[in-house]
Each structure stands twice: as C-alpha cells, then as structure tokens.
Amino acid sequence: MANDARHVVVLGIDGLRPDLVTESTMPHLVALAKDGTWNRRHSTVFPSETRGALTALATGATAQVNGIAGNQFYVRGTSPDQVFTETTHDWWAADERLAGDLVKAPSISEVLHQAGRPFAVVTSSGPGALPALNWKGQQRGQTGFNVRHPQIGYPHSFAARAHHSLKIPAGGISADGPMTAFRVFEREIWPYDKPATTILWCTEVDSVSHLHGLQSSQLLEKMRGCDDVIGELRAWRDAQPERDNITLFIVSDHGHVTIGGTVNVADALCQVGFKAAASFNDDATQVLVRPGRAVGLWLKQDDPALLHDIRDFMMAQIWFGGAFSPAREPGSTNGMVDGSLALELLGAGGERAPHLFIHLGKMPAGDQAGYLDPVFYDPGDYDLRVGGGTHGGLHRGEFTAVLAGYGAGLAQGRVSDIPSSITDIAPTILSLLGIDAPKTMTGRVLAEVCGDAPESEELASAEILSAGGCKNTLLAGIKRQGHFHVSEGGIEGC
Ligand SMILES: [Zn+2]
Structure with a gap:
C-alpha cells in the first residue's frame, strides 16, 4: 500500500571504492x-x-x-556515429535519432510521477548525469539541478530561487x-516539495x-568533503519532524582501478591490417571500436570469419583480459564467438550489444610501480594517464560499489553478505514508498x-569459464536462488 508519508534521500x-571507506577516511559513513x-x-x-550505471x-x-x-x-542502422551521453544535448540528439527510444525502460522519475509524488535530482557532476538520473523529468514537472551547470536546472521558478539564495554564479x-x-x-x-525521493549525485x-x-x-x-555532507545529511534527517519516515542511502556507481598501461585498440587493429575506426563514416571501415576498460567492437556486416580473426588477434595480446559476445542461444553461458562468455551473464546483451566486448586485463606482476590494482586501459580521446584511476571493467576494484542505508524501514546494525546490485536500489526505494515497481525493473527489493x-544465509561461490583456447574468460561470483551474481571477471591463466 502506498505510504505517502515516506521519503527517501540517496x-x-x-567512483567511491568501498574498500577505501574506513573510520579514518570517512568516519560519518562508517558510523x-x-x-x-x-x-x-x-x-x-x-x-x-x-x-550507464546511473541509468541502471x-x-x-x-x-x-x-x-x-x-x-x-x-x-x-541509425547513424554511422556512436551515441554519446556526456552532455544534455547528447541525450536529446540521440533520443531524436532513435525516435524517442533512447532509454528503453521507465525510470523512478516516471513511476513516482504516475503515483503523484515529487522526485528531485541535484548533482555536482558533468552535465550528462542529470538526464541519466532524471530522464525527461523536466517534461513531467519533476525537479533537476546541477550546481556546476545551473543553466540546465528545472523548473525555472525553483532554479531561479536556488541560484539567488545559494549565490550560485551563472556559470x-x-x-x-x-x-x-x-x-x-x-x-x-525539501521545504517546498518534500519529494518522495531525492537523489544527490556528486562527482568530485x-x-x-x-x-x-x-x-x-x-x-x-574529496572523500572527507563527501563524508562531511553525510554528517550534515544525517543531522538534517534527525532534526526533521518527519524523521521516522525518512530513509537515507549512501551509494556509489563503481569503484576505481589504476591505469598501469594504455593501449589504443583501434590503432592496434589497424596496424595489423584490420580497418578499424570510432565510427562508420569512412566506407572502408570494417569494425567500429568503442574505447574504455571494456572495448566494444561492432562489425559493419556480420562476418564470422573476420570476427574470429579479430578474436585471435585480441587473445594474443598482453592486454587481453576476457572476451564477451551475445549468447550462442538463449540461456547459454557461451558467447557466439568461440572462447567468449555470453554478454547476457552481465546484463549487457540485447539488440545494442556489440559483436564482441574485449575486457582489458591486469598488468603482469612485477610491473606495478606500487599502484593499487594496475590494469590496461584504452583512453580513446580522454587525456588519462598511467598512475591515474579508471573504471569500466570487471576488476573487483571497479565493479564493486558502495551501498549503506539508515532510517525508516531499514534494519539497524546489519551487515549483509548477500550479493546486491545497483539495479536493486530503485525497486527497494519503491518498496519503502509502498509503490509497485514496473516489470522492467529487473532488480530486486x-x-x-x-x-x-534474516541476516544471513548459506552462499555458494561459483565460477563460469569459457570453453576452448588457452586464455579462458572467467566470471567469478555467487550463486543464489538459481541466479549467478557476478563479483569480478577476467581471464584464467594458461
Ligand atoms: Zn569516472
């Protein structure tokens, strides 16, 4: 039953990596x-x-x-270029290109709107975080603001007020x-709307x-700066007359690992004769490459022989750290490309999935320069260097995230070892608010x-290994109630 008195603040x-959270780095969060x-x-x-994580x-x-x-x-089949999400304009341009179908599932903004309850997002992130968290919220009369990019705030009456009272410069x-x-x-x-859910998202x-x-x-x-906000948020909650109906969640969207070495996968492919590029704008291009910790490869035409040649090249590289492709058949753990695992195991299959995702590996031992978890990385156009942090892959350091909770409807002093995912947060919020989650919300309460x-249960660790070849792709995780929850991925030694 809907609980109109309930409020959740996230x-x-x-990028906060959970194992860096300690009593000395983030005392308010630990408390x-x-x-x-x-x-x-x-x-x-x-x-x-x-x-992607914020949309999830x-x-x-x-x-x-x-x-x-x-x-x-x-x-x-829509454009020779990739879809980008860095700016608000990127989101709207892509939505236009995809005939209104850029985001294919309703978000918490839409569900709360249908339930007649206000929703607000305030960020200090790049401009693309706001549409990720509150897609089309402006059209529904929900609230959005970015303290670093205040021109994209809405609705105007609220944004003008926030601008003036907090002395936020126009820029x-x-x-x-x-x-x-x-x-x-x-x-x-809060004093005006008392939103059912508010998300505050900070990029620092x-x-x-x-x-x-x-x-x-x-x-x-910066961790300490965020921890101070956690202290303020908790004090704010405890001072409200509605406190017994307010739930707080502290979350992150991923961790980080260290860039130990860089590679440009598109260049590497071109050097051995494949025609690779970041778009299909050149007619000669055979394969489109999306950079990152996990490099996505889309072939212009389905061509199993070309795909296998590319796979063989990838598997021979020192930076190879796993291969994933769409499932061979529904329910299979093997990918269509021999020696790869199914992208569906990672929730990354479907019509937009690349022909092949190449995960970049760890640096060989002895080449670590004292870094925390050094890995290979394809920076693409980003100016990121060795020694800096990165994320995008399946290393435990980047694939794990923070989830802490406090207040109405939550247990007190409970540490859970049951695997949970960022996709579980929205269904859990809706459950606390007494609102039914749409079927598209595949996360669980x-x-x-x-x-x-119950506080704990027997949990069995499990592994899934690709078949064939000496560099086998491996996913490690927990098997629970028939579902395999991935906790990390990479390759098994020869
Ligand atoms: Zn980042």
Whole structure:
C-alpha cells in the first residue's frame, strides 16, 4: 500500500571504492552504516561507467533492458556515429535519432510521477548525469539541478530561487560541489516539495581518482568533503519532524582501478591490417571500436570469419583480459564467438550489444610501480594517464560499489553478505514508498536490509569459464536462488 508519508534521500558519491571507506577516511559513513545497514557484496553494471550505471540505478534495470550500455555505444542502422551521453544535448540528439527510444525502460522519475509524488535530482557532476538520473523529468514537472551547470536546472521558478539564495554564479560553482548540492536540497527543495525521493549525485571523488590516482591526498580530501555532507545529511534527517519516515542511502556507481598501461585498440587493429575506426563514416571501415576498460567492437556486416580473426588477434595480446559476445542461444553461458562468455551473464546483451566486448586485463606482476590494482586501459580521446584511476571493467576494484542505508524501514546494525546490485536500489526505494515497481525493473527489493529479514544465509561461490583456447574468460561470483551474481571477471591463466 502506498505510504505517502515516506521519503527517501540517496546521496551518490561517484567512483567511491568501498574498500577505501574506513573510520579514518570517512568516519560519518562508517558510523551511519554501523547504525544502519551496509551491503558488503554490492556491485554495479557492465560496463562499469557512470552514465550507464546511473541509468541502471534510475531504471532498476541493466543495459540489456534500459538500452544505455555505458557512457558511449553504437546503435546499428541509425547513424554511422556512436551515441554519446556526456552532455544534455547528447541525450536529446540521440533520443531524436532513435525516435524517442533512447532509454528503453521507465525510470523512478516516471513511476513516482504516475503515483503523484515529487522526485528531485541535484548533482555536482558533468552535465550528462542529470538526464541519466532524471530522464525527461523536466517534461513531467519533476525537479533537476546541477550546481556546476545551473543553466540546465528545472523548473525555472525553483532554479531561479536556488541560484539567488545559494549565490550560485551563472556559470556554476567550482568548489564545494557536494555541500552546495546538499544545501540546494535542504533549503530550496525539501521545504517546498518534500519529494518522495531525492537523489544527490556528486562527482568530485571520481574526478580526483581519475586525475591523481587511488592513493593521492587529493582523493582523501574529496572523500572527507563527501563524508562531511553525510554528517550534515544525517543531522538534517534527525532534526526533521518527519524523521521516522525518512530513509537515507549512501551509494556509489563503481569503484576505481589504476591505469598501469594504455593501449589504443583501434590503432592496434589497424596496424595489423584490420580497418578499424570510432565510427562508420569512412566506407572502408570494417569494425567500429568503442574505447574504455571494456572495448566494444561492432562489425559493419556480420562476418564470422573476420570476427574470429579479430578474436585471435585480441587473445594474443598482453592486454587481453576476457572476451564477451551475445549468447550462442538463449540461456547459454557461451558467447557466439568461440572462447567468449555470453554478454547476457552481465546484463549487457540485447539488440545494442556489440559483436564482441574485449575486457582489458591486469598488468603482469612485477610491473606495478606500487599502484593499487594496475590494469590496461584504452583512453580513446580522454587525456588519462598511467598512475591515474579508471573504471569500466570487471576488476573487483571497479565493479564493486558502495551501498549503506539508515532510517525508516531499514534494519539497524546489519551487515549483509548477500550479493546486491545497483539495479536493486530503485525497486527497494519503491518498496519503502509502498509503490509497485514496473516489470522492467529487473532488480530486486533488498529484503535483507529492510526490517526483520534474516541476516544471513548459506552462499555458494561459483565460477563460469569459457570453453576452448588457452586464455579462458572467467566470471567469478555467487550463486543464489538459481541466479549467478557476478563479483569480478577476467581471464584464467594458461
Ligand atoms: Zn569516472
């Protein structure tokens, strides 16, 4: 039954790696989790990139269902270019190109609107985070604001008020993003709207991880800044007359690993005679390459022989760290390409899936320069260098994420080892609000952190290995109630 008195506030810390959270780095977060809940086996979606992960959070579904397969991807038969999600304009241009079908599943914004309840998102991120979290929310009269890019705020009456009362310059603020985002909520959203759900999303930890690496003082400083906001958020909640009906979640969308070596996969393919490029704008191009930690490859035409040649080349490289392709047949764990695993195991199959996803591997031992989890990375056009952080792949450091909860409807002092996913957050929020989740929300309600559900159960670890070849792709995880939950992926040694 709908519970109109309930409210949920989610604070998202982009790129926060859970094993870096300690009493000394983030004391407020540790205290909140101790008094509330902490999911020890929480993971994101594949690829572990922000805009895909935020869409998964908002829709409660993986890329296979919601259509947003990472920060950029190719959609067959619509344009020779990839779909990008970096700016608001990218989202709308892609939606136009796809006849209104860019995001293929309803998000929490839409579900709450249908239930007649307000929803708000405030970010201090790049401009593409707001459409990911509140897609078409402006058209529904929901609230959106970005303290670094205030011109994309809505509705106008609220945005004008927030601008003036918080003295946000027309060009956006450059410091104190997380605290400013919180103040926008506290002063200009909550007293007016009391949203059923509010998401505050802060990018600062991710940005400094990329730039300065996982062991930098800059990262510790930004983590501390976000932790201060957690302290303020909890104090705010505890001071409200409605506190017994307010639930808080602290989450992240992925972790980070260290760039130990870079590779340009498109160039590498071209050097051995394949015609590879970032788009199909040149008629001669045979294969479109999407860079990252997981490199997506789309062939212009289905050509099994060419695909196998490309696979053989990839498997011979030192940076090869796993191969994934659409399932051989429905339900199969093997991919169509010999020696690969099915993308469906990662929720990354479907019509927009590439012919082949090549996961980049770990750096060989002895070549680590003291970095935390050094891996190979294809930066594409990004200016990211060795020693900096990155994410997008299946290494445990990047594939795991933070999930802590506190307040109404949640257990107190519960640490859960049951695997959970970023896609479980929206169904859990809706359950706390007493609103039915749409069928497209393939995530589950996290009963183990709500109320009196049993604290633990027997969990069996499991592995899935590709067949054939000396570099076998491996997914490791937990088998629970017939489902395989991936916790990391890579290759098995020869
Ligand atoms: Zn990032």
